Amino acid sequence: MPGFDDQRLSEIEQRFHREDPRFAHALGAGRPCRPREYRYPWPWLLLAAALAVLGAGMALAHGLLIATGLVLAGMAGELLDPERDARRHPPRP
Structure with missing residues (x-):
């Protein structure tokens, strides 16, 4: 039918x-x-938290906070990358 x-x-x-x-x-x-x-909105929240931690670390001149903010910003950047899945699963010839 x-x-x-x-x-x-x-x-x-x-x-x-x-x-x-x-x-x-x-x-x-x-x-x-x-x-x-x-x-998911949580990568954006992670980026906001990373920038807050990085800013606090710079304001307080605290190296551990600066390093933590940079690591969190890198993690958020990786999660927000639109081509992340394409790199993870390359096309087969």
């Missing part, structure tokens, strides 16, 4: 557009982004 399959596919497409329009638009364009459930 091809009509039934087409109807189910259109229902799934409509649900995608309702739940996460950004993902549905990107999927239609051929470059899907992560769905909303997999987009």
Whole structure:
């Protein structure tokens, strides 16, 4: 029953557009982004904490706080890298 399959596919497409329009638009364009459930705000919070620790370390002239802020900023930068997954899983020839 091809009509039934087409109807189910259109229902799934409509649900995608309702739940996460950004993902549905990107999927239609051929470059899907992560769905909303997999987009985590904690790397941004880690970056904010890193900058706060780094600033406090510079204000207090405390080397351990400066080093901690730099390490945390590096970790946040790695987590926010959009090409991180591509480097982790290179394409096979």
